[in-house]
Amino acid sequence: MALETSLESPAPVRQIANAVAGWIDRLGAVWVEGQVAQVSRRPGMATVFMTLRDAVADISVPVTCSRVLFDGLNPPLVEGASIVVHAKPSYYANRGTFSLYARDIRMVGLGELLARLERRRQLLAAEGLFAAELKRPLPFLPGTVGLVTAPTSAAERDVLENARRRWPAVAFEVAYAAMQGPRSAAEVIEAVERLDRNPAVEVIVVARGGGSVEDLLPFSDEALIRAVAKVRTPVVSAIGHEPDTPLLDLVADVRASTPTDAAKRVVPDVVEELRNVGRARDRLRGALAGWLAREQAGLDALRSRPALADPRSLVDARIDEVAQLRDRARRTFGHRLDRATDEIGHQRARARALSPLATLQRGYAVLQDSEGHVVTSVAGVAAGAPVSVRVADGRIHATTTSTETIDREPDAEEE
Numbered sequence: 001m002a003l004e005t006s007l008e009s010p011a012p013v014r015q016i017a018n019a020v021a022g023w024i025d026r027l028g029a030v031w032v033e034g035q036v037a038q039v040s041r042r043p044g045m046a047t048v049f050m051t052l053r054d055a056v057a058d059i060s061v062p063v064t065c066s067r068v069l070f071d072g073l074n075p076p077l078v079e080g081a082s083i084v085v086h087a088k089p090s091y092y093a094n095r096g097t098f099s100l101y102a103r104d105i106r107m108v109g110l111g112e113l114l115a116r117l118e119r120r121r122q123l124l125a126a127e128g129l130f131a132a133e134l135k136r137p138l139p140f141l142p143g144t145v146g147l148v149t150a151p152t153s154a155a156e157r158d159v160l161e162n163a164r165r166r167w168p169a170v171a172f173e174v175a176y177a178a179m180q181g182p183r184s185a186a187e188v189i190e191a192v193e194r195l196d197r198n199p200a201v202e203v204i205v206v207a208r209g210g211g212s213v214e215d216l217l218p219f220s221d222e223a224l225i226r227a228v229a230k231v232r233t234p235v236v237s238a239i240g241h242e243p244d245t246p247l248l249d250l251v252a253d254v255r256a257s258t259p260t261d262a263a264k265r266v267v268p269d270v271v272e273e274l275r276n277v278g279r280a281r282d283r284l285r286g287a288l289a290g291w292l293a294r295e296q297a298g299l300d301a302l303r304s305r306p307a308l309a310d311p312r313s314l315v316d317a318r319i320d321e322v323a324q325l326r327d328r329a330r331r332t333f334g335h336r337l338d339r340a341t342d343e344i345g346h347q348r349a350r351a352r353a354l355s356p357l358a359t360l361q362r363g364y365a366v367l368q369d370s371e372g373h374v375v376t377s378v379a380g381v382a383a384g385a386p387v388s389v390r391v392a393d394g395r396i397h398a399t400t401t402s403t404e405t406i407d408r409e410p411d412a413e414e415e
Helices: 013-025 067-071 110-126 154-166 184-197 222-230 247-251 259-266 270-304 312-354 356-361
Strands: 030-041 047-053 060-066 082-092 097-107 144-149 171-176 201-208 235-239 366-368 386-391 394-399
Touching (some): 013 082, 047 067, 060 082, 110 247, 144 154, 154 171, 154 259, 171 184, 184 201, 201 259, 235 247, 312 356
Parallel strands (some): 060 097, 144 201, 201 235
Antiparallel strands (some): 030 082, 047 060, 366 386, 386 394
């Protein structure tokens, strides 16, 4: 019902706000199409805030949705995407703001196309077709480069001219195919497989210039992706420009940002390589010259040593050492002989001092009976018995006339 107001009877703000909220609430859920202008996810909140802008007029509306709905979108919703939301209009009377509470969000137009491509990418990635361990290295200097491109295209000219400018001797095997349109994927597959069967081709480049997302759709075709994953020859993807990322870039062994970049990746720069060879040659020469200088210095040091400068110096020094050792041996041997002679003299003197003959030479004599026994007591000799007296220079034979006993003083030991 319409509000009845007048200058004399105005309605309060709350009444107008509640009336507007009631009218909007009776509108019910509606489908709204627009472009996402802003997305805000506040930490700790279960609600995601967005701004939906009209595609033609400069009009935008706030949109809210649950975090569960937003996180469940595949691919994730980003700013700039075109969507259709099933939402309930709401008017918050306390703040006087209008918004839509989204219950369902769906991609439309380009957004839907990108969503299908994202789902395809996830499926192929789950199969492992994009795995890094499957990537094959490019040959350093391929004998023949296979090129898949459109006839008389700018991409073909960029690849051929830049590659031959870098390495003039490079050879190309070009296989033409449609680079857009419904026949593009099948023709590119046939060209890639034909080049892969050629044993002379060592790397394959698939090149195309820039274009819209719809123009580049054939290079995200599932059949093409699987065909490239099966070939044995390394594949370089040079589709579009740097921002363009068709699925062929993910399955290829090397992704080039542009056809010109692909030419730089497949062949080396002859000028740079000659420069590297020159630097390597200079390093080898320097290393060899340094090694020779060190060896020559070592030889000079060896030759300057006294042993090699005058080999006889070692012999002369050893001769002097031998002479000194011989003199020392002679002195030592002489000293030993002298000590031995003195020792023999001392032993001889001691032996002579202990000899009975020396005692006899001092005037003593040894008395023996007729049987040769030494007479030590008068009791053993009778008067008239023959005896012999042993002196220092001989014997005296005699006969006893008588014997006499003499009393001797006792020894100190006997006392």
